[in-house]
Amino acid sequence: MTAQILDGKAAAAAIKSELRVRVAALAERGIVPGLGTILVGDDPGSQWYVGAKHRDCAEIGITSIRIDLPATATQAEVEAAVDQLNADPACTLYIVQLPLPRGLDENAVIGRIDPAKDADGLHPTNLGWLVLGAPAPLPCTPRGIIELLRRHEVEIAGAHVVVVGRGITVGRPMGLMLTRRSENATVTLCHTGTRDLAAEVARADIVIAAAGVPGIITPEMVKPGAALLDVGVSRDDDNRIVGDLAPGVREVAGWVAPNPGGVGPMTRAMLLANVVDATELAHR
Numbered sequence: 001m002t003a004q005i006l007d008g009k010a011a012a013a014a015i016k017s018e019l020r021v022r023v024a025a026l027a028e029r030g031i032v033p034g035l036g037t038i039l040v041g042d043d044p045g046s047q048w049y050v051g052a053k054h055r056d057c058a059e060i061g062i063t064s065i066r067i068d069l070p071a072t073a074t075q076a077e078v079e080a081a082v083d084q085l086n087a088d089p090a091c092t093l094y095i096v097q098l099p100l101p102r103g104l105d106e107n108a109v110i111g112r113i114d115p116a117k118d119a120d121g122l123h124p125t126n127l128g129w130l131v132l133g134a135p136a137p138l139p140c141t142p143r144g145i146i147e148l149l150r151r152h153e154v155e156i157a158g159a160h161v162v163v164v165g166r167g168i169t170v171g172r173p174m175g176l177m178l179t180r181r182s183e184n185a186t187v188t189l190c191h192t193g194t195r196d197l198a199a200e201v202a203r204a205d206i207v208i209a210a211a212g213v214p215g216i217i218t219p220e221m222v223k224p225g226a227a228l229l230d231v232g233v234s235r236d237d238d239n240r241i242v243g244d245l246a247p248g249v250r251e252v253a254g255w256v257a258p259n260p261g262g263v264g265p266m267t268r269a270m271l272l273a274n275v276v277d278a279t280e281l282a283h284r
């Protein structure tokens, strides 16, 4: 038996068609949502992601606004770009592509984003609303993972979910979201200080591998039938994506979200969903 695929490419395409309908309904009322991006530096991966986000916007009929700064940009220059999008009425929501080049204060930049324009749900106010259980834009990757599981009818309520990695974009908010009443999962959050990762993973019905360590989840660790989601985006010497799932896990797992083709496209779809949700909310 080999695992069924949690097909993020197909699910993202379906979500985009649903969003296109909502965007068309807004256009009837003369309202056009706009997504902004701020990219600092010339990392080829980041450039590809940002380019893809602008193509996604064009596909569903929303405006996009792009600010690219050189790797040498100062803190003041990055913050000026943030101020510019905060003030731009055509920009409904926006992201600052992470990570920022070394030497820039990432938290200061994130904290300067108008929380009402935070497409990533990573502003401290919005993370705070998440902890308090109030509606706010949600971090895109965790939202995409939940949506991907839902659309394949993988049971989340009551499941034991092991999240590997405590990064701010995935691991940390993932645990917060999965333990809400609406998800009702039991979550173990593992990290570099975890004493026995294999023993933790062995108990998991769902494993969210977001450590950024190639092949950290091996077939021996996995409970037969478990759902595995690969969020790792390391690169090999030929610049190809290497995920956190080791080869061979598909022979043990019940479900696998591959990488590429799994969580990545869902992240982009949820970014669009955040923009459309916020636009509808603002014009109720």
Ligand SMILES: Nc1nc(=O)c2c([nH]1)NC[C@@H]1CN(c3ccc(C(=O)N[C@@H](CCC(=O)O)C(=O)O)cc3)C=[N+]21
Pocket: 048, 049, 052, 095, 096, 097, 098, 099, 120, 140, 141, 169, 233, 241, 259, 260, 261, 262, 263, 264, 265, 267, 268
């Ligand atoms: N502020 C911020 N928000 C983010 O959401 C954010 C970020 N910074 N920094 C970097 C990570 C990474 N990320 C991905 C998005 C799409 C794919 C994606 O679409 N990947 C495709 C193709 C990948 C390829 O072939 O290169 C796939 O998985 O099929 C992957 C990774 C968003 N991130």
